[in-house]
Amino acid sequence: MKNVMSNKTVIALYVLPALFLVLFLIYIPMILTGYYGLMKWDGVGEMKFIGLDNYIKLVQDKLFWESTWHSILLGLFSVLSLIGYLIVSLVLASKIKGANIFRKIYIIPMLLSSVAIAQLWIKIFDPMNGLINSFLTSIGVENVPLWLADPEIALYAIFIPIVWQYAGFYIIIIYAALVNVPEELIEAARIDGANAFQIAYKIKVPLISGVLKVLVILAIVGSLKYFDLIYVMTGGGPGHATEVMASYMYKEAFGKYNFGYGSAIGFGLLVISMVATWTIQKLMKTKEDN
Amino acid sequence: MSKKKALSIITLFVLIIGLVLSGCSSSNESNGGKKSGDGKIHLKFMHDWPQGSSSAYFNLVKEIIKDYEAENKDVVIDVEVLNPDQYRDKIKVLAASNELPDVGLTWSNGFAEPYAKGGQFAPLDDIIKKDFQDQFVPGTVESYSFDGKSYALPMEMNITYVFYNKEIFKKYNLEEPKTFADLKKIGETLSKNGIIPATVGSKDGWPASMWFMYLADRIGGPTILTDVIQGKVKMTDPDIVKAAEEIQNLVDSGFFVKGNTAFSNDDAKGYFLNEQAAMFLTATWELPNFTTSPDTSQEFKDKVGYFKFPIVEGGKGTDSNSYVGGPGLGAFVAEKSQHKDQAKDFAAYLVKEWGKRSVESAGILPATKVNTEGLDVHPMYIDVLNDINNATNVTTWFDTQATPNVSELHHDLITALYGKQVTPEEFAKQHDNALAEEAAEK
Missing domain, CATH: 3.40.190.10 (Periplasmic binding protein-like II)
Incomplete structure (x- = not known):
C-alpha cells in the first residue's frame, strides 16, 4: 500500500478525476460567469460585449447593496444562533435523561425539504389565519403584526425559519465534537473542583474551537448565498424588503432576462463571499495567536 | 503498478470524461425529440x-x-x-x-x-x-x-371579472356595483361588519396589477396602458397616477385583505374560497373552480356570482364592456x-x-x-362567452405586453404600491425610467 501511495502517477490517478469534475463544474463556470458579466445577453439571443458596464452598474446599484446588507444580516443572525446551538449541544452532550430523543427532535427539520418548510411557515405567518396571529388574537392582541407582509419586520420574520431549518445540522455537528472531548480531562477538572459551567466554558468549548470556526465560516458563507426559503416565501418582497444577493441575481437573470447583469451580480456575490471567508479566517487566526 | 499501466488508466478516465461531455452536447442538439x-x-x-x-x-x-x-x-x-x-x-x-x-x-x-x-x-x-x-x-x-x-x-382566452360571494352581499343588502363609488361603499359596509371586502395576492404582483389595470382603463380610457407600452403615453400621465392613488386609497380604507403583500394568488384565493373575503378580482381561468370542478363544494359554487369592473365617475373609460384580459x-x-x-x-x-x-x-x-347556441354548460359560461362576443375591447394585461424586464419591475412596484412602500408618483416614474431606458436601447 505504501508503495502504491508514493507512486506519483497513482496519486494523480486518484486526484485527477475529481479535479476534472471540480474544474468543469465549478471553476470554469465561475470564470464564465465573470465573463458573461461583461456581456449584454437576454439568455436566448446574441451576446453583445459591453465591457465593464454591468460591473459599474453593480457598484452603483442601491438595490444590490441593500440585498448584500440583508445577506450580511442573515450571516450575523446565523452566527449568533450558533451560540444557542452550542448551549443546546452542551446540554445534550452532558448525560441527561432523554438527550437521545431531543437529538432526534432537533434533527428532523433538516429532513424536510425547503419548499415544505416554506409552505409550513407561510401558514404559520399568515396574518389572519396563521398559527401565531390566531394565538395573538385569542389572547387579545389587537394590532397583530403582519409578519411577511410588513416590510419592517419581514426580513427578521423570515430569518426564523431559515435559522430553524439548519438548527439540527449545526447541533449534530457540535454534539459530535463534544462527545469526542476526552472524558479524562473533564474528570480531572471535576476533581479540581470545576463546576459544570466552568467545565463547559474552559474545557469543552476551547477543545472544539476548530469545529466551531468551521461552522462560523459555513454559517456565513451559507447565509451570503442563501436563496431557497426567501424565494419561495416572499420572493424577495414586499418591495425588496427581504431581497438577498442570490434572489436578486435570480430576478435579474431569470425574471428580467438580464443574464449579463445577473452574471455580474453572481460574480459580485462570489467576490463578497471570498472576502468574507478570508476576513473571518484572518480574524480567528489572530485570536488563536494571542 | 507500472507507470505505463497507470498512464493508460488515466487516459481511459480522460476518454470517459470526454465521452460524458460529448454525450451532453449531443443531447443538446437533439432537443429531446x-x-x-x-x-x-x-x-x-x-x-x-x-x-x-x-x-x-x-x-x-x-x-x-x-x-x-x-x-x-x-x-x-x-x-x-x-x-x-x-x-x-x-x-x-x-x-x-x-x-x-x-x-x-x-x-x-x-x-x-x-x-x-x-x-x-x-x-x-x-x-x-x-x-x-x-x-x-x-x-x-x-x-x-x-x-x-x-x-x-x-x-x-381570458377576461377578468370581480367574482363575489352572493350570500355575503345578500346578508348586508348589497348589490352589484355600477360605479366605483358603489364599490367603495360596499367595501366600507363589509369592513364595518368584519368581513374582508376583497382578497388579492400582491406578493406575486400580477393578480394585484389587475385592479390597477382596470382603474387605469376606467380613468384614462381603454387604450391608455397599451399606449404606454407603445411609447405614446407616459406612465406619469395624471390618469395613471390617479389609478395608482386609488389603489392606495383602497388599501388605506381596508378594502383589501390585510397582509396581502405576503400572499401569492393562491393564498389570496383561499380567503375567497373559505368565504372570509367577499370579492376576488380574477380571470375566467377560475371559472371551473366556481362552476364545475369537483374540488370546490356545490354549496360554495352556488354562492359565486360575478360583475364587470364598474365605471369610475368622470373617467374616460365609460364602457364596462371593456375588459382587461388576454390570451x-x-x-x-x-x-x-x-x-x-x-x-x-x-x-x-x-x-x-x-x-x-x-x-x-x-x-x-x-x-x-x-358558438354558444345549444352548448350544454353551466349558465355562467354562456354569460361569459356572450360577454366575450359583446366585448368592445380587451386590453391585454400590461405585464404580458411589457418586456420581461419591465414586467418584472412592474410586479415589484405593484407589491410596493400595495405595501405603501412607494408613492403613486414614484411608482409611475420608475416605470417611465425603465421604459425610456429600453426605448433608448432599441
Whole structure:
C-alpha cells in the first residue's frame, strides 16, 4: 500500500478525476460567469460585449447593496444562533435523561425539504389565519403584526425559519465534537473542583474551537448565498424588503432576462463571499495567536 | 503498478470524461425529440397544468394526446408536467441550452418575444392559414406575432371579472356595483361588519396589477396602458397616477385583505374560497373552480356570482364592456425540433381539439371561437362567452405586453404600491425610467 501511495502517477490517478469534475463544474463556470458579466445577453439571443458596464452598474446599484446588507444580516443572525446551538449541544452532550430523543427532535427539520418548510411557515405567518396571529388574537392582541407582509419586520420574520431549518445540522455537528472531548480531562477538572459551567466554558468549548470556526465560516458563507426559503416565501418582497444577493441575481437573470447583469451580480456575490471567508479566517487566526 | 499501466488508466478516465461531455452536447442538439428503440417518433411535450391544481386541463390534454396517439400509431407523445412557476423557469433554462421540447406552451407577448426573435420558436403561419382560417378570436394570434410572423397557436382566452360571494352581499343588502363609488361603499359596509371586502395576492404582483389595470382603463380610457407600452403615453400621465392613488386609497380604507403583500394568488384565493373575503378580482381561468370542478363544494359554487369592473365617475373609460384580459397560453413548436412537421401536426391537432372540447368537457374558454347556441354548460359560461362576443375591447394585461424586464419591475412596484412602500408618483416614474431606458436601447 505504501508503495502504491508514493507512486506519483497513482496519486494523480486518484486526484485527477475529481479535479476534472471540480474544474468543469465549478471553476470554469465561475470564470464564465465573470465573463458573461461583461456581456449584454437576454439568455436566448446574441451576446453583445459591453465591457465593464454591468460591473459599474453593480457598484452603483442601491438595490444590490441593500440585498448584500440583508445577506450580511442573515450571516450575523446565523452566527449568533450558533451560540444557542452550542448551549443546546452542551446540554445534550452532558448525560441527561432523554438527550437521545431531543437529538432526534432537533434533527428532523433538516429532513424536510425547503419548499415544505416554506409552505409550513407561510401558514404559520399568515396574518389572519396563521398559527401565531390566531394565538395573538385569542389572547387579545389587537394590532397583530403582519409578519411577511410588513416590510419592517419581514426580513427578521423570515430569518426564523431559515435559522430553524439548519438548527439540527449545526447541533449534530457540535454534539459530535463534544462527545469526542476526552472524558479524562473533564474528570480531572471535576476533581479540581470545576463546576459544570466552568467545565463547559474552559474545557469543552476551547477543545472544539476548530469545529466551531468551521461552522462560523459555513454559517456565513451559507447565509451570503442563501436563496431557497426567501424565494419561495416572499420572493424577495414586499418591495425588496427581504431581497438577498442570490434572489436578486435570480430576478435579474431569470425574471428580467438580464443574464449579463445577473452574471455580474453572481460574480459580485462570489467576490463578497471570498472576502468574507478570508476576513473571518484572518480574524480567528489572530485570536488563536494571542 | 507500472507507470505505463497507470498512464493508460488515466487516459481511459480522460476518454470517459470526454465521452460524458460529448454525450451532453449531443443531447443538446437533439432537443429531446428522438427516435428510440421502438422505431416510433417520440415528441416531447411540456405543459404546466398539473393534475393536482389544474385537473380539468390535465385530463383534457391527456385525452387529446391519447386520441392523437391512436390516430397516429407511429407517434408517441412524452409529456412533462410542471406547475406554472417551475414551468416558466424551466422553459428559460431549456431555451438557454437549446433543449426546448418539440411542442410546449408559451405565454403571449413579452414572454414569447425573446424566444420568437431568438429563433427558438418555429413560425406557424403555414398551419394557421391552412387549418385555422377565421377560427381564432380576433386579437389572440396577434399576441404571439412578432415581425409579421406568428409563433404560437393560442389556446386560452381570458377576461377578468370581480367574482363575489352572493350570500355575503345578500346578508348586508348589497348589490352589484355600477360605479366605483358603489364599490367603495360596499367595501366600507363589509369592513364595518368584519368581513374582508376583497382578497388579492400582491406578493406575486400580477393578480394585484389587475385592479390597477382596470382603474387605469376606467380613468384614462381603454387604450391608455397599451399606449404606454407603445411609447405614446407616459406612465406619469395624471390618469395613471390617479389609478395608482386609488389603489392606495383602497388599501388605506381596508378594502383589501390585510397582509396581502405576503400572499401569492393562491393564498389570496383561499380567503375567497373559505368565504372570509367577499370579492376576488380574477380571470375566467377560475371559472371551473366556481362552476364545475369537483374540488370546490356545490354549496360554495352556488354562492359565486360575478360583475364587470364598474365605471369610475368622470373617467374616460365609460364602457364596462371593456375588459382587461388576454390570451393565456398558446402552443409553440421548437424551431430546433428534429420532427418539426410532426410536431406542427400535433400542435394543430391539440389546439383544434382543445377548441372543440374545452368548454364542455373542462370548462375552459378557448381562443378559438365558440358558438354558444345549444352548448350544454353551466349558465355562467354562456354569460361569459356572450360577454366575450359583446366585448368592445380587451386590453391585454400590461405585464404580458411589457418586456420581461419591465414586467418584472412592474410586479415589484405593484407589491410596493400595495405595501405603501412607494408613492403613486414614484411608482409611475420608475416605470417611465425603465421604459425610456429600453426605448433608448432599441
